[in-house]
Amino acid sequence: MSYLEAIILAIIEGLTEFLPVSSTGHMIIGTALMGLExxxxxxxxxxxxxxGTILSVLVLYWKRFFKSLDFYYKLVVAAIPASILGLVFNDVIDSLLESPLMVAVMLVVGGVILLFVDKWFNKPEIANSDDISFRQAFIIGCYQCLALIPGTSRSASTIVGGMTQKLTRKAAAEFSFFLAIPMMLGASLVKLYNFFKDGNTISNEEINLLIVGNIVGFIVAIIAIKTFIDILTKYGFKAFGWYRIVLGLIIIVMLLSGHSLQMI
Incomplete structure (x- = not known):
């Protein structure tokens, strides 16, 4: 992996992690387009x-993390379902991560859902994510399990889950950002542990690539979060739904017609 490829992937991660478009799906597509094995x-x-993207949430919402212990307990409760399933089905999930077709199909499916979600859940009652109950936090966590399928989007599943629990779009999005912290931190540590457990080593060059990737992802994620909240509050999900559908269909057509995604 070159530094240019690392920067491109970090930009993709920073832009898409908190948007309902599937950052994992975009990363899979990105690596395929660049021909990375x-x-x-x-x-x-x-x-x-x-x-790096976790740090962006901590920087933008740092005051929210000093309110009460209940806030942390709710995040832990919400993180439980996907954490358990992720550990149990880790090998299956790893194999799906190599399938651009799976990503494309789920982009389309998720996109269709996003076209209608604003109409389905149009009577919110909770404008502050701190006000949700433990039961609601757990239900949102159950929705997050859908994101274990590449292309679904952790952000989309948890935001929609929040809206089913009467949260406003903004409150649901913010809780989704907060919930990303334990999930992404846990996933990163598990992946790092498994990497070394399998006998792999990491060079100084690769350490530098990880540092550059995290810095770029952090900067881009801050911009993406601020922009996303504004768009979501004013316009809802339709633009993201259409984007997912168009992108997914393009990839499906390319793959089924025998074209390779490798373009770089």
Whole structure:
């Protein structure tokens, strides 16, 4: 992996992690377009640079993390379902991460859902994510399990889950940002542990690539979060739904017609 490829992937991660368009799906497509082999380090890189995007949430919402212990307890409760399923089906999920077709199909499916979600859940009652109950936090966490399928989008599943629990679009999005912290931190540490457990080593060059990736992802994610909240509050999900559908269909057509995604 070159520094240019690392920067491109970090930009993709920063732009898409908190948008309902599937950052994992975009990372899979990005690596395929650049012709990167799904080596152990490439897989580690695509997960580990999420630490930079986690830091962006901490920087933008740092005051929210000093309110009460209940806030942390709710995040832990919401993180439980996907954490358990992720550990149990880790090998299956890893194999799906190499399938651009799976990503494309789920982009389309998720996109269709996003076209209608604003109409389905148009009577919110909770404008502050701090006000949700533990039961609501757990239900949102159950929705997050859908994101274990590449191309679904963790952000989309948890935001929609929040809206089913009467949260406003903004409150649901913010809770989704907060919930990303334990999930992404856990995923990064597990991936790092498995990387070394399998006998892999990491060079100084690869450490530098990880550092650059996290820095770029952090900067881009800050911009993406601020922009996303504005768009979501004013216009809802339709633009993201159409984007997913168009992108997914383009990839499906390319793959089914025998074309390779490798363009770089």
């Amino acid at each position: 799904p080596s152990d380090f490439v897989k580690l890189f695509t997960i580990f640079i999420q630490l």
